[in-house]
Amino acid sequence: MLNRSRVPSGLRSVQLVPEQEDAATLQLGEDFSSEKAQPLTISEVAILLSRKRDMMRDLEGPRAEEFSSVFKKFLEYVERFDRYKGLESATNVRNLLQRYESLDPFEMACLANLCPADAEEAKTTIPSLKHKIDDSSLNQLLQDLASFTH
Known part of the structure; x- marks a missing residue:
């Protein structure tokens, strides 16, 4: 039970209602509304990351090989599961x-x-x-x- 005496007065009127997300009913949350984001296929992500890698190589030369480990792992992942090459x-x-x-x-x-x-x-x-x-x-x-x- 919420002890109202310890809740700041400005927050007492705010109702905390968790956003209900459910992929089965396509309730994906505000962050995934069609105006804000479009889901991509793994192949599309692989293409985008490959282009980013190539751009970095062109702009930065040899230093571009120093991609972050997260970028490298993510690129390896999408290339591994890319079913539609190219x-x-x-x-x-x-x-x-x-x-x-x-x-x-x-x-x-x-x-x-x-x-x-x-x-x-x-x-x-x-x-x-x-x-x-x-x-x-x-x-x-x-x-x-x-x-x-x-």
Whole structure:
């Protein structure tokens, strides 16, 4: 129980209501609203980080090799899990996903990053898909995504 006598008077009227986040219902919080951020695929992140690394090398020469350990580890991670190698494949994946207008950008990124084997697995791992897309269409989308993997 909250002891009001110890709470500063200016805060007594403030109600502390935790923001309810739930990916299953696409309640992702204010930081992930479509106006503030767009989810990226791992391949898109790999492309961005590679470009950043190349820019740093061009600008700083040999000193650019001194990337932070966090940057290096993150780049290694995304390169390791990059299923759609190269800008062309990543662009094709994004274009394919955007054809499915009922999908939320978060769902698109999840499908591209997780690469579920079939509609059942997709709807189990991404529960918000259950009532958005029929199994036949989802299976076709997953087959099309798989055609871009390397």
